[in-house]
Amino acid sequence: MLIKPDCIPCILNMAVTSVRKLSLDEIRFRSLFSRILRIPSLRGESWEITSPQVIESVMKLIVDETGDPDPFRAxxxxxxxxxxxxxxxxxxxxxxxxxxxxxxxxxxxxxxxxxxxxxxxxxxxxxxxxxxxxxxxxxxxxxxxxxxxxxxxxxxxxxxxxxxxxxxxxxxxxxxxxxxxxxxxxxxxxxxxxxxxxxxxxxxxxxxxxxxxxxxxxxxxxxxxxxxxxxxxxxxxxxxxxxxxxxxxxxxxxxxxxxxxxxxxxxxxxxxxxxxxxxxxxxxxxxxxxxxxxxxx
Structure with missing residues (x-):
């Protein structure tokens, strides 16, 4: 199923909720979230994509920011x-x-x-x-x-x-x-x-x-x-x-x-x-x- 408009706030909320569980200070959190907001599909600029593909882009940014390939291991x-x-x-x-x-x-x-x-x-x-x-x-x-x-x-x-x-x-x-x-x-x-x-x-x-x-x-x-x-x-x-x-x-x-x-x-x-x-x-x-x-x- 390709993403719907409903998916954008859902994925963004998931990103906020997930990252809040990690040990990032507010400055790093804001920086990471700013990068997430630049993902084209989360700006309504690309619709021919599934939500797992969009979330993969989010996950890559989280891994890059934390330096941990499995940040949700615990x-x-x-x-x-x-x-x-x-x-x-x-x-x-x-x-x-x-x-x-x-x-x-x-x-x-x-x-x-x-x-x-x-x-x-x-x-x-x-x-x-x-x-x-x-x-x-x-x-x-x-x-x-x-x-x-x-x-x-x-x-x-x-x-x-x-x-x-x-x-x-x-x-x-x-x-x-x-x-x-x-x-x-x-x-x-x-x-x-x-x-x-x-x-x-x-x-x-x-x-x-x-x-x-x-x-x-x-x-x-x-x-x-x-x-x-x-x-x-x-x-x-x-x-x-x-x-x-x-x-x-x-x-x-x-x-x-x-x-x-x-x-x-x-x-x-x-x-x-x-x-x-x-x-x-x-x-x-x-x-x-x-x-x-x-x-x-």
Whole structure:
């Protein structure tokens, strides 16, 4: 999906919120933000671009200013740690669920709200999850997803944020226990904001339940741009029966792909902005499980 006018204030707010978490004094912060404001797409001068590409430009400036190729490393470690602390709670509600797969999918989508659920105590996060789980998934989309899994021999899972990948691990484990298939989980090669890299994946033991590889993109891009992925990843995705794509960055990067790739993707994300609400015909902050061949545009 190409950027909309709504994306400009959203990306700028993300930049402010993210940089405020780093150890920059006010002079350096202003200097950095002035450089960010000169990015053409954030000035309304370039619209034929996706939000992950714009955010990559922002991320390069942050890395340049801080001198740290992974400036949000500590934040990602904290997000993983906090969600790992509630894994017993997550396993308990999954074991008690009438349809564990349905709940695991909802949890994986809910993991996309990682920034919102960072309370001071594990019980804060548990209460947040319990409340948010009340929102239902689209019934047809879920039944289609379950049917696709039944005939799937090769699965690709495109990860998103640190912390969120703990929920992904639970879903992946459930899927691979139920279905005999080749499965691979793809993470970012280069750190991009709080997106998961190989380090974050290994720190939670994700590689113990599924093969994990990097996407091969040689920049801090928070999305899966296929024309920049490694030949290995491109071939794996082309040959996969089914692709699970997590988060808005991956959706924005893949929505415009050719049908032979796009139509086998199950997109899992939250409706965090008005363009998503309009595209998927949902209200704000609802869980989205969607297959684009079923959406008429």
């Amino acid at each position: 934040i990602k470690a904290d997000q993983n740690k906090r969600i790992m602390e509630i894994v017993p709670f997550l396993r308990k509600i999954l074991s008690e669920a009438p349809d564990p797969l349905y709940l695991a999918v909802k949890l994986a989508i809910l993991g996309n709200t990682i920034d919102l659920m960072m309370g001071d105590r594990p019980t804060d996060i548990e209460n947040f999850i319990t409340e948010r789980l009340k929102a239902p998934l689209d019934t047809k989309a879920y039944l289609d997803f379950r049917e696709k899994l039944e005939s799937c021999n090769s699965l690709v899972y495109l990860g998103d944020n640190a912390g969120e990948i703990v929920f992904d691990k639970l879903l992946v484990a459930l899927i691979t226990q139920r279905h005999d298939m080749d499965a691979v989980f793809i993470v970012r090669s280069v750190p991009a904001l709080n997106d998961a890299t190989m380090d974050e994946a290994k720190s939670i033991g994700l590689d113990e339940v599924i093969r994990v590889i990097e996407n091969g993109i040689n920049g801090p891009c928070p999305g899966t741009l296929l024309d920049r992925c490694s030949a290995e990843v491109s071939n794996i995705m082309a040959g996969a029966d089914m692709i699970i794509s997590k988060g808005g960055g991956n959706f924005d990067a893949l929505e415009g792909e050719q049908p032979e790739i796009r139509d086998k993707i199950s997109f899992m994300l939250l409706s965090k902005c008005q363009p998503y609400c309009e595209y998927f015909c949902v209200r704000m902050h609802e869980p989205i499980l969607a297959h684009l061949e079923n959406i008429v545009k």
